[in-house]
Amino acid sequence: MTSQIATLLAVLLFPGGLFALVLGLALKGADRRVAARLQGRVGPPLIQPFFDLIKLGFKRTMVPTEASETVFLAAPLVGSVAMLISAALIPIAGVYAPDTELGNLLVLLYLLAVPGICLMLAGSASGSPYGAIGFSREMALMLAYEGPIVLIVAAVGMRTGMAEGHWVTFSLTEIVRYQQVHGWFLFDPIMWPAVAAFAFFYPANLGIVPFDIPEAETEVLEGPLLEYSGPALGLFKVMSALKAVVVLGLGIALFLPLPFTGPLAFVGWLVEIVVLMLVGVTALRVSAGRMRIDQAFVFFLKWPLLLAIASVAAVALAAGGAS
Amino acid sequence: MNFLTLFARNLWHGPYTDVFPFGPATTPEHLRARITFDPKQCEGCRLCEKVCPAGAIRFTRTPGGMTFDCWHATCVFCGTCEFYCPTKAVKQSNDWHLAHEQGEKYAQVEHGLIPNQICVECGAKALDTSPAVSHIKPPLSETEVSELRARCPKCRNKYLRSRKTS
Amino acid sequence: MTADPQLSKVSTIPVGPLHVALEEPMYFRIDVDGEDVTGVDINAGHVHRGVEYLTMKRTMTQNVVLTERICSLCSNSHPETFVMAAEVIAGITIPDRAAYLRVVAAEVKRVxxxxxxxxxxxxxxxxxxxxxxxxxxxxxxxxxxxxxxxNRMDLAAMCIGGVRYNLDAEMTAYMLGALDKLEPEVQSIIKTYKTNGSILRRTRGVGVIAKDEAIAVGCVGPVARAAGIDYDVRVVAPYAAYDKLRVPVPVMKDGDVWSRAMVRLYEVAHSIQILRECLKDMPGGAINLGERPDIPAGRAVAKCEAPRGELIYYLKTNGEEIPERVKWRVPSFMNWDALHFMFKGAKIADIAIIVNSIDPCVSCTER
Amino acid sequence: MTFINKLKDFAVKSPWLYRINGGSCNGCDVELATTACIPRYDVERLGCQYCGSPRHADIVLITGPLTRRVLDAARRVYDEIPDPKVTVAVGVCPISGGIFRESYAVCAPIDQYFPVDVNVPGCPPRPQAIIEGVAKAIAIWRQRL
Structure with a gap:
């Protein structure tokens, strides 16, 4: 019973739920502010995403006549809930470790695919031709980036698992604990291909330039989001804010968890995620142009996939050499 | 320029943003915005009404004289009226604060009245317009201009003719 | 490449008339096969304001301002060509200083x-x-x-018989200062467009039009020059003070979106040079002929190089204040047809980029 | 009630803009793009953001004299904007028809078709004047929330 309450709290309050939502929105605000600075502007206040969200709450949600209403309204809800749960699966080194039953990388991977699927559903349910193009682009992009991430996760799992004496582990808690003892995978040359592949994965998953192709405003108006308004649009904003926390948190857990405990570890984790957001997302987003979907697809089949395969091979070879 | 240089430059320089609307905005001296009208200087030739491409300027005969109206909701701020006005009674100021709420839409007018006067010579009712004096030789003195102004168009002609002969 | 079997058959998507990527209302129906464009139907007329009709309701003086409002991006070229046509009919030669001032206004707009x-x-x-x-x-x-x-868009620089603005020493100094600020920035922008991967990836080899196709549809302006056609009205038929100035014409061979952008950027750099030369050589004297000249009955054609290409005006007067007929052919009208060639083999993502690359001025074309 | 009012005070800090081009000569549209996007004016300071879809918009800016051909499209798009919304007419053309007033192809003034709230005269208005108009529109929007 207590474990169920703990899980519920983890999903609703910390580190999922409210905490992740506030953090995600704050990250988005920081992203916009810093992007503006890099572009030579003042930019919006840090808490602008909160204002946006409150504003959307006061607006009406309009359902297009051609849309299938249930799917149209359910898509953002399902996406947000999936992200809420996955935020509870991300360990914060030295502060929070998810329930071993829950804290499984494979579950997380499935949950991470949900927002993409929701966007696809939203696009096709809205009945607009741009939504349909958004659907096909999102699908293509997902096909392109889902392969590498599975391999990356496998490589990390194998590296940890083999060192711990079994074949492979999918427990994030174990991966974090291993790194706390043996140092970051970021500094482990064998893991570098995996790190590089992950660096290609997260912009695509977060849908930022150069991979914001499904939502490209100047090409397909905002694609799947075109027909959304009011609270439903707000839910999509919530989903994307949570996703930023989940994906960046996953990156931290996989490659650079801090070896501290207590408040210091928590503050350290916050610093890590903010730095990742500003350097990895904001700077990238403003300094590049968008790719075309065919270019992105070929690009993903080439580099991240190769790197991911290389990382699995490297881990396997290293383990073979050691034994 | 590569993006890192641009990053560095933007961060080093700070935002390029103007303070407006939280502070004053820069306004060039020659900005063409709100039309102003000075009835004292108007010659009453109605050339501005004729050249105005948008039909924003209207002169109307009223019992009290002749009114000038420039509708800022129609004016295209081209400055043609100012350019052709022989006495520079119509001028374009650089006041660009023209945004208004819909309720005030029909109040966006520059209004002026060229009043009637009684001719000092013949007693006829005529407009108190500024006399066109630029091409007269020798140039009129100030007292002559004010004397000329106090007359109706007919008596003005008479006045000028008598001046030439003297 | 198509991911969804539903979309693998040809479907039609409407672009516009109100589309965020299009500055102006323009309506395309695009047949797509997945992401590939297979056919384009351009549906015009959304910006038709009846300007040609209005020119026959207004006097010559009013028309100078009206033609300026045809389009704000080439807002100087329209009245300039119109007054040139009127001056041909009236047999007016404008003062030297006015000719130079016209070049200044035109080049600033071009930049x-x-x-x-x-x-x-x-x-x-x-x-x-x-x-x-x-x-x-x-x-x-x-x-x-x-x-x-x-004004930031409509210069109101032209009048029949000269120009309406003058430059004093202070203004000239200010302009030279602005040009000094502009020039290094433009050079660095040119370098960026030449080397930046993001730009090159999306623009090289996209929206290609070959030289013979460009000649066939009669492309003008930067679109023609990017396809290897060396044609610039400022050089071929100099007007205003262009016969006394050195006007370099950048020509590129590839005819893709990138070449068109580069031609425009080089022209910006050249325009800055022309402006400097103008300000240096500016003769003194009158800036216009003073009064409003009478235009006798007659017909005339005048042309100039607008930022988008060759702009031709036909003016017919009958001795009255109101012209009998004014007709103009805008550069975008010629470049419009080139879109059909450029869309060949394009992707959905390229549509906006290709349309923008001819710098379409819909409000000129549809009046 | 005060809590709701407080929330509304926060909500007005996020006015999203959408522009409808009613057949304008580009002047106002270019100035809108300038106002919206470039560092010098940076409306994002006010929380404004240009959106690609009418469904996301709060403040709609209409330019151009509303040609007959574009009228239906403009009305359709206008109806897609969820309430509460505020309409701003930018430039003299939508306010009165400006220089195109007498043309057969022009439906201006647009207040016959749309409930206009704020007018920003100018041909085209300077970006600062547009920002001033948007600020007025935000004040009206607060009352409507």
């Missing part, structure tokens, strides 16, 4: 117009920082227009 177009190109490729940087550089030109001419 702003071209920079706007290349900035939008960066915007359409999603490269926001470059877009903002170019727009910020363009602000120098905008400030120059506002300070010297009094």
């Amino acid at each position: 702003a117009s071209h920079l706007f177009n290349v900035a939008i190109l960066a915007h359409l490729t999603g490269y926001e920082m470059l877009f903002m940087h170019v727009m910020q550089v363009r602000e120098v030109a905008q400030d120059l227009k506002e300070t010297v001419f009094g």
Whole structure:
């Protein structure tokens, strides 16, 4: 019973739920502010995403006549809930470790695919031709980036698992604990291909330039989001804010968890995620142009996939050499 | 320029943003915005009404004289009226604060009245317009201009003719 | 490449008339096979305001301003060509200083117009920082227009028989200062567009038109010059003071979106040089003929090089204040047909980029 | 009630803009793009953001004299904007028809078709004047929330 309450709290309050939502929105605000600075502007206040969200709450949600209403309204809800749960699966080194039953990388991977699927559903349910193009682009992009991430996760799992004496582990808690003892995978040359592949994965998953192709405003108006308004649009904003926390948190857990405990570890984790957001997302987003979907697809089949395969091979070879 | 240089430059320089609307905005001296009208200087030739491409300027005969109206909701701020006005009674100021709420839409007018006067010579009712004096030789003195102004168009002609002969 | 079997068959998507990527209302019906464009149907007329009809309701003086409002991006070329046609009919030679001042107004507009177009190109490729940087550089030109001419878009520089604005020593110094600020920035922008991967990836080999196709549809302006056609009205048939100035004409061979952007950027750099030369050689004297000249009955054709290409005016008068007929052929009208060639083999993502690359001025074309 | 009012005070800090081009000569549209996007004016300071879809918009800016051909499209798009919304007419053309007033192809003034709230005269208005108009529109929007 207590474990169920703990899980519920983890999903609703910390580190999922409210905490992740506030953090995600704050990250988005920081992203916009810093992007503006890099572009030579003042930019919006840090808490602008909160204002946006409150504003959307006061607006009406309009359902297009051609849309299938249930799917149209359910898509953002399902996406947000999936992200809420996955935020509870991300360990914060030295502060929070998810329930071993829950804290499984494979579950997380499935949950991470949900927002993409929701966007696809939203696009096709809205009945607009741009939504349909958004659907096909999102699908293509997902096909392109889902392969590498599975391999990356496998490589990390194998590296940890083999060192711990079994074949492979999918427990994030174990991966974090291993790194706390043996140092970051970021500094482990064998893991570098995996790190590089992950660096290609997260912009695509977060849908930022150069991979914001499904939502490209100047090409397909905002694609799947075109027909959304009011609270439903707000839910999509919530989903994307949570996703930023989940994906960046996953990156931290996989490659650079801090070896501290207590408040210091928590503050350290916050610093890590903010730095990742500003350097990895904001700077990238403003300094590049968008790719075309065919270019992105070929690009993903080439580099991240190769790197991911290389990382699995490297881990396997290293383990073979050691034994 | 590569993006890192641009990053560095933007961060080093700070935002390029103007303070407006939280502070004053820069306004060039020659900005063409709100039309102003000075009835004292108007010659009453109605050339501005004729050249105005948008039909924003209207002169109307009223019992009290002749009114000038420039509708800022129609004016295209081209400055043609100012350019052709022989006495520079119509001028374009650089006041660009023209945004208004819909309720005030029909109040966006520059209004002026060229009043009637009684001719000092013949007693006829005529407009108190500024006399066109630029091409007269020798140039009129100030007292002559004010004397000329106090007359109706007919008596003005008479006045000028008598001046030439003297 | 198609991911969804539903979309693998040809479907039609409407672009516009109100589309965020299009500055103006324009309506395309695009047949797509997945992401590939298979057919384009351009549906025009959304910006038709009946300007040709209005020119026959207004006097010659009023028409100078009316033609300026046909389009704000080439707002100087329209009245310039119109007054040139009127001056041909009336047999007026404008003062030397007026001729130079006309060149100044035209080149300032060209700088702003071209920079706007290349900035939008960066915007359409999603490269926001470059877009903002170019727009910020363009602000120098905008400030120059506002300070010297009094408006950021419509200069109101032309009148029949000369120009309406004058440059004193202070203004000249200000303009030279602005040009000094502009020039290094433009050079660095040229370098960026030449080397930046994001731009090159989306623009090289996209929207290609070959030289013979460009000749066949009669392309003009930067579109023609990017396809290897060396044609510039300023050189071929000099007007105003262009016969006394050195006008370099940049020509490129590839005929793709990138070449068109580069031609525009080089022209910006050349325009700055022309402006400097103008300000240096500016003769003294009158700026216009004073009164409003009478235009006798007659017919005339005049042409000039607008930022988008060759602009031709036909004017017929009957001795009255109101012209009998005014007709103009705008550069975008000629470049419009080139879109059919450029869309061949394009992707959905390229549509906006290709349309923007001819710098379409719908409001000129549809009046 | 005060809590709701407080929330509304926060909500007005996020006015999203959408522009409808009613057949304008580009002048106002270019100035809108300038106002919206470039560092010098940076409306994002006010929380404004240009959106690609009418469904996301709060403040709609209409330019151009509203040609007959574009009228239906403009009305359709206008109806897609969820309430509460505020309409701003930018430039003299939508306010009165400006220089195109007498043309057969022009439906201006647009207040016959749309409930206009704020007018920003100018041909085209300077970006600062547009920002001033948007600020007025935000004040009206607060009352409507």
